[in-house]
Amino acid sequence: MLDPADIGKVLVVTAHPDDIDFGGAGTIAAFVDRGVEVVYLLATSGDAGGFDRTVGAEHMAEIRHAEQVAAAKQVGVTDVRNLGYPDGMLEPTLALRRDIARVIRQVRPDLVITSTPERNYARIGPSHPDHRAVGGATLDAVYPDARNPYAFPELLNDEGLEAWTVREVWLIGSPSPNHYVDITTTVDRKIAALRAHETQTGHMPDLEKMVKTFLANNAIQAGLPDGSFAEAFQVVPTG
Template identity: 65%
Template structure:
């Protein structure tokens, strides 16, 4: 794995508001504690989400952007970007690869965190079609697009964005994690981030207990002592 001391910038690429907070907000908070710069890139505004909603899609998109910025603030992230693709309609495309490559070249991260591109047959929720499309496109943007000076030449010609090599990718939501981060010290901040998404979780009874149970289970799988919490990832080297 990439040595911790060599991670200076992290880019998190997700499909919807709240995806990063379910998958990686604890790890993000810990990155911030170490002075690591973190940027969020959300492909959609989550305009097709919400429970018992009274807002149209435009109003829901605005609300969910606001909720995501509040959630990001809870874990110390201020750079939050949205691509504005339609929620529920994301597909792998050259356009999406270019848009993610653009942000990779702007941010120049050492580490990218994104969705696992494969369907998880153990737990269906991480396998939302948007998640899989974004994960696959983000991996394609990492390799080969963002590092290839001849891919999307308009990014250099028109925007001055030179190629950049991401050194490692962490995937969330996959069936076979191989890296766990002890987030116990950041669990309160992760919960605060998740609770910022009122439009998505206010109707869920026992939400906090559900989250604590889920991430305590990951900690148990990681071999951590009772009472600890962990987030799980699959690590992909780009060497």
């Protein structure tokens, strides 16, 4: 596993606005506090999200982008990118792999954080089809696409993007987590980031209690002291 001191850049690739914040905003805040550069890449526009059916899809996409930008600021992230795929229709296509590989080569991160491509039978939420699609496409973009100069040759020949090898991947929502990050000092910023997604969390009066209960259970699994909170990941070496 990477030494935290060796992580200078992190790329987070998820399907929807708010996936990052439910899955890893406390960890991201801790990275930023250590001076790590973090970039968010969203695969979909979030146009099929929310509960107000009077809002059209195009306007919903605009709202959710603004919410994600506001949420990112809560944890110190300012670079938020969006591929604009339709919400709810994501597939792990060659086009999606190329688009993610492009950003990997642009950002050149040490660590990529993404959703697990596995179905989680203990909790159905992480198993949204878009989550699994972006997780599978991202893993394929990490290996072999981004590191292979012959993969998607237009990235090198037309865009000048040299191949790049990501050193490690962390999976959100995995049924088999093997790494826990203590976010006790950043949990309030995670909650603030989640509240910024008003279309998704505004109807949840018990949001803080729900999230902290889940994170406290993670901390127990990690063997952390009482009163701690933790986010869980599955670490995937790429070497």
